[in-house]
Amino acid sequence: MTTFAETPTDAAPVxxxxxxxxxxxxxxxxxxxxxxxxxxYFMECARTGKKTDELWREAGQLGFLGVNLPEEYGGGGAGMxxxxxxxxxxxxxxxxxxxxxxxxxICGNIIARFGTDDQKQRWLPGLSDGSxxxxxxxxxxxxxxxxxxxxxxxxxxxxxxxxxGRKVWISGxxxxxxxxxxxxxxxxxxxxxxxxxxxxxxDAENFEYKxxxxxxxxxxxxxxxxxxxxxxxxxxxxxxxxxxLGQLFAGLNPERIMAAASAIGMARFALGKAVDYVNxxxxxxxxIGAHQAIAHPLAQGKIELEMAKLMMQKAAxxxxxxxxxxxxxxANMSKYAAAEACVKIVDQAVQSMGGNGLSTxxxxxxxxxxxxxxxxxxxxxxxxxNFVAQTSLGLPKSx
Ligand SMILES: Cc1cc2nc3c(=O)[nH]c(=O)nc-3n(C[C@H](O)[C@H](O)[C@H](O)COP(=O)(O)OP(=O)(O)OC[C@H]3O[C@@H](n4cnc5c(N)ncnc54)[C@H](O)[C@@H]3O)c2cc1C
Numbered sequence: 169m170t171t172f173a174e175t176p177t178d179a180a181p182v183x184x185x186x187x188x189x190x191x192x193x194x195x196x197x198x199x200x201x202x203x204x205x206x207x208x209y210f211m212e213c214a215r216t217g218k219k220t221d222e223l224w225r226e227a228g229q230l231g232f233l234g235v236n237l238p239e240e241y242g243g244g245g246a247g248m249x250x251x252x253x254x255x256x257x258x259x260x261x262x263x264x265x266x267x268x269x270x271x272x273x274i275c276g277n278i279i280a281r282f283g284t285d286d287q288k289q290r291w292l293p294g295l296s297d298g299s300x301x302x303x304x305x306x307x308x309x310x311x312x313x314x315x316x317x318x319x320x321x322x323x324x325x326x327x328x329x330x331x332x333g334r335k336v337w338i339s340g341x342x343x344x345x346x347x348x349x350x351x352x353x354x355x356x357x358x359x360x361x362x363x364x365x366x367x368x369x370x371d372a373e374n375f376e377y378k379x380x381x382x383x384x385x386x387x388x389x390x391x392x393x394x395x396x397x398x399x400x401x402x403x404x405x406x407x408x409x410x411x412x413l414g415q416l417f418a419g420l421n422p423e424r425i426m427a428a429a430s431a432i433g434m435a436r437f438a439l440g441k442a443v444d445y446v447n448x449x450x451x452x453x454x455x456i457g458a459h460q461a462i463a464h465p466l467a468q469g470k471i472e473l474e475m476a477k478l479m480m481q482k483a484a485x486x487x488x489x490x491x492x493x494x495x496x497x498x499a500n501m502s503k504y505a506a507a508e509a510c511v512k513i514v515d516q517a518v519q520s521m522g523g524n525g526l527s528t529x530x531x532x533x534x535x536x537x538x539x540x541x542x543x544x545x546x547x548x549x550x551x552x553x554n555f556v557a558q559t560s561l562g563l564p565k566s567x
Contacts, residue, residue, distance in 0.1 A: 175365050194250055198232055198257035207262025207437070207531050213387040214534075219343055220265060220387050227254070228298020233268065233300045236422075237276050241292035248273070252429040252480060259433020262531065266388040267301055267340045269546070274419035275302040275348045280420050282407035291367070294345075295314030302367070303344040304419070305335040305393055312550050312566075315350075320395065322364055322409075323354040329400045331366055333523040335393035337545070342389060342396055344370055348499060349395070350416065353409050362410040366400055374398045384541065385534040414492065423485050423546045424499040428480040431506035433540040434535060435473045435513040442517035444464055445524070462520050469513035476505035497560055504552040507542035514539040514544075 187195070194342065205223050227233050236251040237243025255268050278297045279287055311317035320333025331351060341347060346369045368375055375398045377391040398509025407415045426463050427470050443466060447456030456462050483498035514535045518525035526533045543549045557563040 202261035234296025242296040249484040255429035264521040273422040278419040306350040427505035428502040431510035435510040438517040472509035
């Protein structure tokens with residue numbers, strides 16, 4: 169009988185559940201940077217209207233922001249697995265930068281995969297080192313979750329494009345150099361969405377944006393966009409003008425993986441604080457963490473968070489292997505599971521800490537609203553359930 173130990177092989181067997189030394193080192197370096205800034209820095213930026221520019225710049229210079237982008241354009245040459253490590257570790261130290269979901273993950277991946285050589289030269293080195301930030305705009309006021317109904321339209325004018333439409337909830341436009349806008353071309357106005365993606369500089373003429381007041385304590389803000397015949401050169405179009413959904417999903421699967429990583433990191437942050445607190449707080453004769461009413465929900469949270477993380481790692485591994493369609497199911501499932509685990513854990517952390525859970529000092533209460541973003545965006549909990557019901561289970565559509 170052959171045992172694993174006797175299996176003839178030159179290399180030691182790879183255990184897919186243990187991160188490689190390179191990945192572990194990346195995780196440790198990101199965590200070190202994130203801890204140096206810490207949640208207090210993040211909260212102060214959010215409360216005083218400052219941006220997290222220093223952190224963004226440093227993360228870029230250390231190669232963290234562009235770890236997934238091609239080496240020939242200044243990136244790290246790794247993949248979404250590594251970028252998700254960066255997101256998770258930042259978030260686990262209370263400095264989860266939302267623009268990481270957008271700039272290197274959605275925009276960087278789409279340009280790297282579908283851009284021309286000139287577009288890659290123009291944008292990728294800056295996206296990699298953080299000197300360029302790009303926002304992403306798909307959501308529209310009327311279409312909402314139904315992206316097939318977007319009406320932002322591009323029409324030809326000589327070799328230029330003229331872009332007109334409205335977008336809503338677009339993150340970080342005030343700190344972005346450009347926005348990757350999802351539109352449709354004039355002759356693809358009706359029927360199923362054939363998205364056409366345009367890079368629109370934020371200082372373009374006839375492009376305006378207005379901040380939306382949000383009850384989120386976060387340095388990165390949301391905006392409404394107004395595009396009225398914004399004139400763009402022909403090379404503003406990334407990929408083909410009726411590239412169908414495949415091109416868009418090259419960016420949307422990474423977005424879901426990053427949303428999962430962000431929620432997993434936030435859940436770790438809240439769980440860590442809660443565990444530390446209940447281990448030290450004694451109001452009877454043992455620390456409150458000994459009471460099962462406190463211990464069990466935290467243990468449940470730990471299980472749910474680890475399961476969500478495994479699914480996220482599966483999604484990233486599939487994406488990095490070039491299997492866009494195969495990555496879609498785990499990307500959606502991990503986004504769902506991570507958001508649910510995060511909301512539950514943050515709520516339980518507040519409860520476990522009594523009055524301190526709601527204080528400014530302990531830094532958990534600001535997460536009560538923030539953790540819910542992952543349930544709504546970039547795709548809502550209900551739309552993920554629709555996807556799983558229809559695609560994984562083959563159930564009929566209600567809409
Ligand atoms: C903080 C934040 C940042 C964001 N950043 C960006 C960004 O950078 N770029 C960008 O393009 N967008 C961004 N978004 C937008 C986000 O992707 C949308 O809010 C989200 O897709 C939901 O769309 P909606 O808000 O229009 O909700 P609606 O579509 O109006 O939905 C409202 C509710 O109805 C439910 N619902 C809708 N249709 C169905 C159905 N068929 N079956 C069951 N339930 C349904 C939804 O799940 C939801 O619970 C951001 C949103 C937030 C909150």
